Amino acid sequence: xxxxxxxxxxxxxxTPDEADTARLIERVSVVLDAGITWxxxxxxSAAPALRRKQALRLLALCRGRGVPLIINDDWRLAxxxxxxxxxxxxxxxxxxxxxxxxxxxxxxxxxxYDSEERARRAVGLGASYVAFGAFFPSPTKxxxxxxxxxxxxxxxxxxxxxxxxxxxxxxxARMLVDAGADLVAVISGIFDAHDPAxxxxxxxxxxAPVD
Ligand SMILES: Cc1ncc(COP(=O)(O)OP(=O)(O)O)c(N)n1
Ligand SMILES: Cc1ncsc1CCOP(=O)(O)O
Ligand SMILES: [Mg+2]
Numbered sequence: 064x065x066x067x068x069x070x071x072x073x074x075x076x077x078t079p080d081e082a083d084t085a086r087l088i089e090r091v092s093v094v095l096d097a098g099i100t101w102x103x104x105x106x107x108s109a110a111p112a113l114r115r116k117q118a119l120r121l122l123a124l125c126r127g128r129g130v131p132l133i134i135n136d137d138w139r140l141a142x143x144x145x146x147x148x149x150x151x152x153x154x155x156x157x158x159x160x161x162x163x164x165x166x167x168x169x170x171x172x173x174x175x176y177d178s179e180e181r182a183r184r185a186v187g188l189g190a191s192y193v194a195f196g197a198f199f200p201s202p203t204k205x206x207x208x209x210x211x212x213x214x215x216x217x218x219x220x221x222x223x224x225x226x227x228x229x230x231x232x233x234x235x236a237r238m239l240v241d242a243g244a245d246l247v248a249v250i251s252g253i254f255d256a257h258d259p260a261x262x263x264x265x266x267x268x269x270x271a272p273v274d
Contacts, residue, residue, distance in 0.1 A: 073100035197229020
């Protein structure tokens, strides 16, 4: 099965800025082993050459584990290395151009912040999932716009996976899943955890039915 055909529910881990590529691979390996659904490569401080190198290393790692790799911000890099998808925010270019370059099965994600209207437009342009948030104060992005959980239910009619992001911890994730999130996107709650693998398992538990 190609990575893109797998389930669209669970933990969507996003990499922290990590300049040391060997360390990045080590940290991500542990997280992949714990069972995530998607991985996003996000590095806001690396120069283009390092981002390309890290993206290629992560792609090889993810291919070996059957986990789709989505590249943040840069659909051209994603298309160039044949990654599984790209994630685009409001300043990251054109969803239609990304879809055209990456083909029908690519995972093209759109940041929709607190706007259902933006999500509807993104799906119309070819987005395969929509992301809302920040739902809680984010240690990684303290100035992120905030969103309310009601959006997760109303966006169900768009019939694409709904991703929640922003300050999500194992303690508040179930509330978002109950509100309609298909995936929880997490940076610090996983990568800053004392035990990242245990953190992934704790997020996964939030998707299990309560006894
Ligand atoms: C899954 C997911 N959702 C939202 C974002 C944020 O994208 P953006 O607004 O472009 O901000 P940066 O991540 O580029 O700082 C995301 N990356 N992933
Ligand atoms: C990229 C982004 N967009 C909104 S919040 C956020 C950062 C999420 O990181 P964390 O899980 O550490 O809050
Ligand atoms: Mg962006």
